[in-house]
Amino acid sequence: MIEFSEVYKTYRNGKIVALRGVSFRVPKGVLAGFLGPNGSGKTTSLKLMVGLLRRDRGRILVRGFDPEKESREVRSITGFLPEKPVYPSGIRVDLFLYHIAKLRGVPWSDVRRIIRLVGLEKYADKPIGGLSRGYLQRLGLAQALLSQPELLLLDEPTANLDPLARLEILELIDTLKKDLGATVIISSHILPELQLVIDYAIFIDNGIVVDYGRLDELATKYGAMTVYKLSLAGDPRSIARDLLSLHSVKGVIIRGDTMLEVHVDTNTGREFLDYIEDLRRSGLVLDYNVQTSYLDQLYRKAVGGERAVA
Amino acid sequence: MRRFSLSNVLAQAELITAVHMGKSVIALVAPLTILNAVLLAVTGFQADVVKGIETLISTLYVVMAGVMLAGLAEELSTGQALAYLIHPITNREYIAAWMLAGPGLLGASYILAILAPIVVIEPSLVFESYVYEPVVYGLIELIYITLIALMASLVLRNRSRVTTLILSFVFLAPIVIMIVLSIISIVLGIEPSLRTLISLIMVFHPMIPMLSDYSDLKVASLLYAITASAILGALLFVKADRLEV
């Protein structure tokens, strides 16, 4: 779906180097996380994908189109949620969306549908200038989803949202991906919540893509584990022994009398979770939660620990 | 796929009008039309008066147009342009929409403001050269200045700088030319002709020669403004291809 090869991009006549030879691929149908610290080049890369910026060097293909020369083609198959969207503040929400619908050749009934989908009904006839940041983000999603695009590029879609709205949006994206079969790229540095939805990752740091691929393959490659914290009612030693007999458990550390830290292989983690649920029902395990997500570990290993964002 | 979509241009021009000009155009056209009607009726349609009034109105229009089209600079600097360009509208169509909303829409309302009172009061006058000539010149000056404002917006990307530039272009430049010419005349003892003065100011106000009796300068200013506008229009498309938002 997307292919970058050796892409260079500078700003201010070469004074600021944003991308220094970026190469990666995103296959059709994945939900990819585009992960990297502030200023690593995520927004720059996303903008290059739809021809909002011009690359200095290298090649970019989006479903076979060159976004610079074939911007209309690329823009019509892509829904884009900008990082810091600015909309005409005096225009009504629905009228703005009608305008976008016109540009996209989408019937007006779709506008009403999308307004309902993102929960903007109450504000549809209000000027955009009066929306809170969270509702502006919903408007951003509405305009991105309007024509049911094949490719969705979301630049930090959960920024400015409260925790509940974040989950709502992520679930929405997940369903949309499943319903539409769209390819989705989400740029972010908030990792735990992304782990719930993505199945592909691109790690970028300082203008270079350091690694990319399917999440399970990356997890295997880096030996990334999910670390769980268990609080127990029973004897930690015997539970630890039982856990170690599981294929997916790679290590157990006993922390005091009632705590266990369990390192679980990410790709076979299901087995562990089923087992823990059984223990919980029998009362031996009181509670458990993820201490370190493997996405976190991958990020640290790929991007480099000291610069990582938890 | 189509290389250029006229319907995109029309849709975007409509939005630009709503966002940047809607109320201000009405606020501008209505009083100017009335002012024009009153002045014409009071002074009784003398050729010189008609020309003078139309030049005045044209200048006001040019200033307003410059200020409104600096809205492009604003859309570029705030990132609002991006809100449109992520959709299937090309950079060229987006700029073309500005060209349509600016010179096109403002030009049409300018013609309306000038001709409406005349058509109502004395329709036959429309065919007098002293009536239609200022309309034609004024329109061309309007197009010329709005295209300069759009180019300045693309290059400077700063609303207040573009506005300042246009205001200096319209008001300051002619004054500077006059001062420079008078200094030259004092220092060198040469008396610059009115003709020299007009042909210099013509670059900033293609309409000015129309007020004089130099018929060759009249033609020259028309040719200059039309050629310059055509070149500016083409350059705007070239710049649009390189536009980054």
Ligand SMILES: Nc1ncnc2c1ncn2[C@@H]1O[C@H](COP(=O)(O)OP(=O)(O)OP(=O)(O)O)[C@@H](O)[C@H]1O
């Ligand atoms: N318009 C611009 N002009 C100058 N420099 C820019 C511009 N946009 C980005 N940069 C620089 O390019 C580099 C990459 O920026 P980019 O916005 O792509 O990073 P990012 O990964 O999206 O960061 P963040 O997580 O903060 O959004 C940074 O050093 C940034 O300062």
Ligand SMILES: [Mg+2]
């Ligand atoms: Mg960014």
